[in-house]
Amino acid sequence: MGFAINTNNDALNTYRNLTGVQNSLSKSLEKLSSGLRINQAGDDAAGLTISTQLASQVSGLQQASRNAQDGTSLVQTADGALTQAQSILNRMRDLAVQAGNDSNSPAARTAIQSEATSLTAELARIGSSVNFNGQNLLDGTTPTFKFQVGADGNSQSQIAVDLSSSNLVSIASKLNVGGSGTSLATTDVAGKTLVFTSTNNTTGAVNTSAKITVPASSTTTGYTDLQKTQDAVSALNGNSAFSANFSASVYSTTAAGVTTYSVAVTAKDGGAVTQTSAATPTGTQATLTGAAASNVGKLAFDSAESAQASIIAIDAQIAAVSTARANIGAIENRFNNVVSTISTSVTNLTAAKSRITDVDMAQEMVNYTRANVLSQAGTAMLAQANSLPQLALKLLG
Known part of the structure; x- marks a missing residue:
């Protein structure tokens, strides 16, 4: 190769290599400072697409977990009221059994009727007043509540809570008015x-x-x-x-x-x-x-026969409340399982996203050290390459 002054090929080659090393060094610094392997789309286009979808799914599942916990709180509120309603119905049944004795005087039967009427009114009041976040639960106005317990927009991501059988206002009405x-x-x-x-x-x-x-x-x-x-x-x-x-x-x-x-x-x-x-x-x-x-089903205690009919009527409503509580218990267990399943899914999906987006610090430090050494060496060699044309001055002497 000839000895040229206008074009310094050695310097150009050294500069090209040094530019590549500087870019690699810059990338390593960016990854080490952010802790991420993918900082922009060009770092890994396919990985960015996958990790973005995983991030959306994880975020959605975390919100779904909170939704499921809200569902647990709602059914627990309803169950607490139904527990009290069951106690009231049991007391009313005791009164009906007591009224089944003809040893009761008319005044005693009137007192039994008065207490049963009062308890029925309390049953209706509970049904009308129990609410969760401003929504009544046990008066039949909202028979079904839907909860989003998944990150997707399909039917498998929702749970419907049916409280139609938990209508205490209707139960009280049947016992009071019939x-x-x-x-x-x-x-x-x-x-x-x-x-x-x-x-x-x-x-x-x-x-x-x-x-x-x-x-x-x-x-x-x-x-x-x-x-x-x-x-x-x-x-x-x-x-x-x-x-x-x-x-x-x-x-x-x-x-x-x-x-x-x-x-x-x-x-x-x-x-x-x-x-x-x-x-x-x-x-x-x-x-x-x-x-x-x-x-x-209207309750009456004016005779032994009426008292027996009242026992049967109350038993039917006790069975209805028991069935409603059993359904609520099953739904509560389902919500608990949902939260547990979501927790496992979030852990696994987060780990999968981490493997795609998070940088391996040890490996990147090796890359950084290598690029740093090559950068210093390249800078030194570029200085040497730039000094080579000065040898031409000796030809003039």
């Missing part, structure tokens, strides 16, 4: 296989029970019509296929001094019971026409 339902003769219920259907007047929802076989009443001498009716009512309420959507009560009417007992059926969602059918021995369905029944 609901409306369909009255069926005990002979049409006892010993028959039945199917119940109801239609909600507001939502149009249709509920149909499975076939229910009600045991025949005892034929023992002295077994009264009331006792036969009570047996039928207990058998219906004790059937999960029936009690999921319906409630049975002893219903009585008095005409010309004669009291007739029948089975009153009401729908828990407030719908009208539109048909009751029974399978005949040949297997066909025979439609039963029931009469309208008013004040179904």
Whole structure:
């Protein structure tokens, strides 16, 4: 190669290498000072896309965990009120049992009625006043609460809390004023296989029970019509296929001094019971026409018979509250599991993001040291390369 002055190839090559080393040194300083491997899109375009998605998912899951904890707080608030309601109903049942004795004077029965009425009013007050963040829980105004417990926008990321069966205002109303339902003769219920259907007047929802076989009443001498009716009512309420959507009560009417007992059926969602059918021995369905029944389940303590009917009515509501509490307990456990699962997911996703975005400090210090040494050496060599053209002066001497 010739000896040129205008173009110093050695200096240019040294400068090119030094520029690359300086860029590497700058990158190492940036990574070491931030602790991140990816500081701008050019550092790792694919890694940046993945890490951004992971960061969004982690942030969403953390908020979902807080949502689930809010859900736990809500159902715990509802359960606390239902616990008190159950205590009230138990006390009302004790009063009904006490009123079942004919040793009670009219004044004693009046006192029992007064306390039961007061307890029913308190039951309604609890239902109307219990709220979470300004939203009533137990009065039926908001039967379902939805909670976002996942980071995605699909149905699997939501949990619905159904409090429709926890309507204390409705329970108190049934015990105080009485609901409306369909009255069926005990002979049409006892010993028959039945199917119940109801239609909600507001939502149009249709509920149909499975076939229910009600045991025949005892034929023992002295077994009264009331006792036969009570047996039928207990058998219906004790059937999960029936009690999921319906409630049975002893219903009585008095005409010309004669009291007739029948089975009153009401729908828990407030719908009208539109048909009751029974399978005949040949297997066909025979439609039963029931009469309208008013004040179904209303508590009365003026006689031993009324007290027994009240016990059955209260038992039905105690069972309803117990079922509601069981559902709430299951939802609470579900929320707790959600929080635990989210915690594990956040830990694993954060670790995955860290492996993509966080710099390995030890490795980067090795790179920095190497680049620093090469930078100093390159600077020294560039100075030497720049001094080489000065050798041409010796040719002039």
